[in-house]
Amino acid sequence: MNINIIFEDNHFIAVNKRSSDIVQGDKTGDTPLSEKIKDYLKLKHNKPGNVFLGVIHRLDRPTSGVVLFAKTSKALSRINKLFKERKVKKTYWAIVKEKPKEKNETLINFLKKNEKRNKSYINKNGLKSELYYNVIKKLNNYYLLEIKPKTGRHHQIRAQLSAIGCPIKGDVKYGFKRSNKNLSIHLHAKKLAFIHPVKKTSVLIEANPPKEDKLWQSCL
Numbered sequence: 211m212n213i214n215i216i217f218e219d220n221h222f223i224a225v226n227k228r229s230s231d232i233v234q235g236d237k238t239g240d241t242p243l244s245e246k247i248k249d250y251l252k253l254k255h256n257k258p259g260n261v262f263l264g265v266i267h268r269l270d271r272p273t274s275g276v277v278l279f280a281k282t283s284k285a286l287s288r289i290n291k292l293f294k295e296r297k298v299k300k301t302y303w304a305i306v307k308e309k310p311k312e313k314n315e316t317l318i319n320f321l322k323k324n325e326k327r328n329k330s331y332i333n334k335n336g337l338k339s340e341l342y343y344n345v346i347k348k349l350n351n352y353y354l355l356e357i358k359p360k361t362g363r364h365h366q367i368r369a370q371l372s373a374i375g376c377p378i379k380g381d382v383k384y385g386f387k388r389s390n391k392n393l394s395i396h397l398h399a400k401k402l403a404f405i406h407p408v409k410k411t412s413v414l415i416e417a418n419p420p421k422e423d424k425l426w427q428s429c430l
Contacts, residue, residue, distance in 0.1 A: 213246050213247060214228075216415060216416070216417055219262055219318075220281065220282075221253075221408050223278075224276055224278045225322065226275065226417035227243060228274055229273060229274045229392065229395070230393075230394070232271050233269060234265055238323070240426070244276055247263055248261045264281075265279060266290065267293060270397075272393060273399065274394065275419075278415065282375070296361075299358070299401075299404065300362075301356060301357070302397060303356060303357070303400045304357055304397045304398075305378065305426075306350050306371060306376040306377065306378060307376075307377075308376045309376075310345060310355070310375075312375050314343060316340065316341070317340070317373070319336075321333065321363050321364070322335060324365045329384075337363055339369075339429070340360045341360060341366065342357070349425065353376075355371075355376075357371075365384070368384045371384075371403065378396055379395065381395040381399055391430065400416065401414065403415075
C-alpha cells in the first residue's frame with residue numbers, strides 16, 4: 211500500500227509521509243494518504259463498510275515526515291483542541307545552502323497567503339508567524355537546521371527561512387535556484403510530541419528522513 215506506519219493505537223495512526231504523497235484529495239486526482247490508510251484499516255479490522263479517519267493536520271506535498279490521523283471522532287476533537295492550544299510540539303529538519311547569520315534564532319514575521327499562487331508573503335497585515343531554528347550540522351555544501359514552529363501558518367517555515375536568505379533546498383517557489391529531480395523539497399517533519407488526550411500518557415512520534423536520499427542520510 212506504500213504507507214509507512216510509525217505509530218498506531220486505538221485512537222490514532224501516524225505515518226512517515228513520502229514527498230510525493232498528498233494528505234487529502236486535491237485537483238490532481240491522485241490517491242491521498244487518507245484513502246490509503248482507510249483501505250489499510252478496512253483490511254486490518256475486516257470492515258466491509260466505511261471507516262472513520264480524521265485528518266488532523268497536513269504537510270505540503272513536497273515535504274516528508276510525520277502525519278497524524280485520528281481513528282475516532284472523539285480522538286479527533288480532543289487532538290484538534292491540543293493543536294489549537296499549541297500543546298502539540300512539532301520539530302522539523304530543513305537543509306539549506308546558505309548558512310544563516312545566527313547559529314540559532316527566533317524568527318517572527320507576519321505572513322499573508324496568496325490563494326491564487328498558493329504562496330505566503332511577508333505582509334504587515336498578515337498573521338503573526340513564529341519559529342525557532344538551530345543549525346545542528348554542517349554538511350559538505352549545505353547546512354542542516356532543526357526548526358520548532360510556535361505557530362502553524364501556511365508555508366511558514368518555507369517563507370520565513372527564505373526571508374533570511376536561506377531558502378530550503380529544492381524549494382524554487384521560495385527562492386532556491388533549482389528544483390530537486392523528484393520535485394521534493396528538503397523539509398522533513400521529524401517529530402511530533404504531545405500528551406495523549408485519551409490515555410494521558412506522553413507520546414513522541416519520530417520519523418526518519420527518506421532512505422533513498424543520500425543528502426538526508428548524511429544528516430543522521
